[in-house]
Amino acid sequence: MDFLLDxxxxxxxxxxxxxxSFLIGGIVLAALGSQLQIPDAIYKFIVFMLLIKVGLGGxxxxxxxxxxxxxxxxxxxxxxxxxxxxxxxxxLAKLPKVRTVDAVATAGLFGAVSGSTLAAGITVLEAQGIxxxxxxxxxxxxxxxxxxxxxxVVASIYTSKREHLSQQRDTADTSFSTADTSFSTAGASFSTAGASFSTADASFSKLEYPTSRQEYLSKQRxxxxxxxxxxxxxxxxxxxxxxxxxESLQGSALSALLLGLALGLITRPESVFESFYEPLFRGLLSxxxxxxxxxxxxxxxELRKVAQWYALYALVAPLLHGFIAFGLGMIAHYATGFSPxxxxxxxxxxxxxxxxxxxxxxxxxxPSANPSAYIGASTAIGTPVAIALGIPLYIGLAQALMGS
Numbered sequence: 001m002d003f004l005l006d007x008x009x010x011x012x013x014x015x016x017x018x019x020x021s022f023l024i025g026g027i028v029l030a031a032l033g034s035q036l037q038i039p040d041a042i043y044k045f046i047v048f049m050l051l052i053k054v055g056l057g058g059x060x061x062x063x064x065x066x067x068x069x070x071x072x073x074x075x076x077x078x079x080x081x082x083x084x085x086x087x088x089x090x091x092l093a094k095l096p097k098v099r100t101v102d103a104v105a106t107a108g109l110f111g112a113v114s115g116s117t118l119a120a121g122i123t124v125l126e127a128q129g130i131x132x133x134x135x136x137x138x139x140x141x142x143x144x145x146x147x148x149x150x151x152x153v154v155a156s157i158y159t160s161k162r163e164h165l166s167q168q169r170d171t172a173d174t175s176f177s178t179a180d181t182s183f184s185t186a187g188a189s190f191s192t193a194g195a196s197f198s199t200a201d202a203s204f205s206k207l208e209y210p211t212s213r214q215e216y217l218s219k220q221r222x223x224x225x226x227x228x229x230x231x232x233x234x235x236x237x238x239x240x241x242x243x244x245x246x247e248s249l250q251g252s253a254l255s256a257l258l259l260g261l262a263l264g265l266i267t268r269p270e271s272v273f274e275s276f277y278e279p280l281f282r283g284l285l286s287x288x289x290x291x292x293x294x295x296x297x298x299x300x301x302e303l304r305k306v307a308q309w310y311a312l313y314a315l316v317a318p319l320l321h322g323f324i325a326f327g328l329g330m331i332a333h334y335a336t337g338f339s340p341x342x343x344x345x346x347x348x349x350x351x352x353x354x355x356x357x358x359x360x361x362x363x364x365x366x367p368s369a370n371p372s373a374y375i376g377a378s379t380a381i382g383t384p385v386a387i388a389l390g391i392p393l394y395i396g397l398a399q400a401l402m403g404s
Contacts, residue, residue, distance in 0.1 A: 008396075018127075019120045020388055022286045026293020027384070038291045044252070046284045046291075047356060050119040051256040053277040054137040058257075059264015060273065061134030069336050070135055073346060076328040077139040080350045081146035084111035084321050088313070089154060097307040101155050105362050105369035106310065108151020109378045110317050112354030112361075113144040115253045116288050117386050121348035123285050124391055125341050130399070132341025136349075140257055141249075143349060148358060149244045152365035159368060244365055251357025292355070292383060299380035302372040310373055314381035318351040322390050325350030326397065333402065340402035344394040351390035353378040 029036055062070070088107020093100045118137060125132050249255070263269055303311060329343030359375050 018282070018286055019123050019289055020391070022289035023120075023293045023384065023387055026290040026295075027297050028293075029290075030294040030297035034294075036294070038287065038294075043288070043291050046288050047115060047253065048256045049277070049280065049284055050288065051115045051253055052260040053273070053281050054115070054119060054122065054140075055257040055260015055262075056264040056269055056273050056277060057134045057260075058136075058138040059261040059266075060270065061264075062138060062261070063265055065133070065135050069133075069338070070138075072332045072336050073136070073139060073329070073338055073342065074142045076325070076332060076346065077142035077349070078146050080321065080325050080328065081111045081143040082150045083324070084317075084350070085147055085150040085154060087320075088317070092309065092313045092317075095307070095309040098309050099370070099373075100158055101366055101369045102306070102373040104151050104155040104158065105366045106313065106374040106377050107317075108148055108155075108362055108366075109358045109374045110314075110321065110353040110382060111143070111147025111151065112358040113140045113147075113349050114352035114355050114383060114386065115140070115257065115357075116285075116292060116355060117352035117383060117391075118345075118349055119281075119285050120289065120387050121345050121391050121395075123282055124395060125345065127282075128395070130341040130344075130395065132339050132345055136342045136345045137257075138261055139346065139349060141254055144254060144354065144357070145245055145249070148354075148361050148365070149241060151362065152244050153241070155366045155369065244361075247361050247364060251361060253354075253356035289387070292379075292387075296380050296384045299376050303376035303380045306370060306373045306376065310377040311381060314377040315385060318353065318382055318386040318390055319393070322347040322351030322386070322394055326394055330401075340398040341395075343402070344398040347394040348386070348391055351386040351394070353382040353386065355379060355383055 085104065085107045088110065089100075089104055092098055092106060093103035095103075118140060122132075122137065249258070264273075303314075326343060326347035329338060329346040332338035332346075333340070333343050355378065358378075359371065362369065362374065363371060
C-alpha cells in the first residue's frame with residue numbers, strides 16, 4: 001500500500017512540469033478555436049535546435065563513457081523497434097475495417113522515435129534532478145531505423161504476396177472459364193456425332209478437362225501460398241534495405257541528432273553547449289509543446305476518417321510499448337548498472353511515435369498506406385499520451401522501484 005501511495009504521489013507531481021502544462025495549454029487553445037499560429041519555419045528551427053542539443057550532450061557523454069555499458073541498452077532499443085512493428089501487425093491489423101498496410105505503417109510510426117518526446121523526457125528528468133546517462137539520447141537511431149525498416153519490409157512482403165495471389169486467381173478464373181467453354185463445346189459435338197459415339201467418347205476421355213476450379217488449381221500446382229518457388233517470377237523480388245536506411249538517416253530529425261553526436265564526439269563543443277544550447281533548451285521546448293498540443297487537436301479530424309480502432313490503439317500502444325521497454329531497462333539496470341533515469345528515458349523513447357522524420361519515410365516506403373491513419377493516430381493521440389501520461393508514469397515508476 002505504501003508503494004502504491006508513493007508511486008501515485010510521484011506520478012501526480014509530474015503534472016506540475018511546465019513541459020506538460022504547455023502541451024495541455026496548446027490543446028485547450030485549439031479546442032477553444034484560437035487563431036494562434038506558429039510559423040512552420042520556426043517549428044522546424046526549434047526541433048533542429050533541440051535535437052542538436054541532445055546530440056551534442058550524447059556525443060560528449062559517449063566520449064568519456066564505457067561503451068560496454070551502452071551495449072545492452074542499445075540492443076534492447078533495436079529489439080523494441082522491431083518488436084513494436086510486429087505487435088501492431090498481429091493486433092491492430094487483425095481488427096475489423098483495418099487494412100493491413102495501414103496497420104503496419106501505423107506500427108512503424110509508433111516504433112520510430114519522437115525527437116520532441118525525447119527532449120521533453122530529458123527536460124523533466126533534469127528539472128527534477130534525476131540522474132541519467134547522457135548517452136541515452138543516442139539510443140534514438142537504434143530504435144528509430146529498425147522500426148521504419150521493419151515496417152516497410154513487412155508491408156512490401158505483404159503487398160507483394162497479395163498482388164501475386166490476385167494475379168493467380170485472375171489467371172485461374174480465366175483458364176477455368178476457357179476450359180468450361182471447351183467442355184460444353186465438346187459435349188455438344190458429342191451429342192451431334194451419334195454415329196461415332198465410341199470414337200468421340202474415347203477422344204473426350206483423353207481431354208481430361210477439370211471438373212472444378214479446385215481440380216484446375218491442383219493440376220497447375222497452385223497452393224494457398226502461391227506457385228512453387230520456381231514458378232513465382234517477379235513476386236519473389238527482395239525488398240532493398242539500404243535505400244530505406246539511407247532515407248531514414250537523411251530525415252531532418254535524425255540528421256540533426258547524428259550531427260550533434262558527431263560534433264560532440266569529434267570536437268570539443270562544451271563551451272558553446274553550456275553557454276548557448278543549455279540555457280535555450282527549456283524555453284524552446286515549451287514553445288514546441290504548445291505547437292504539438294494545437295497540432296494534436298487539429299489532427300483529431302483526420303483520425304475520424306478511419307476506423308475507430310486506431311484511436312484505441314493510439315491510447316494503449318504507447319503505454320504498452322513503454323512498459324515492455326521499462327522491463328528491458330530493468331534488466332539492464334541489474335546487469336550493467338543502467339540508471340533509473342536511463343530506464344525511464346528508454347521507456348519514454350519506446351512510448352513515443354515519430355512526428356518529424358517518420359511520416360515522410362513511410363509515405364515513400366509504403367505509398368499504399370493511408371497517411372490519415374498513421375499520422376492521425378500518432379499526432380492526435382499517441383504523442384499526447386506519451387508525453388502527458390508516459391513521461392510522469394515511467395519516471396514515477398522508476399523512482400518508486402529504484403529510487404532517484
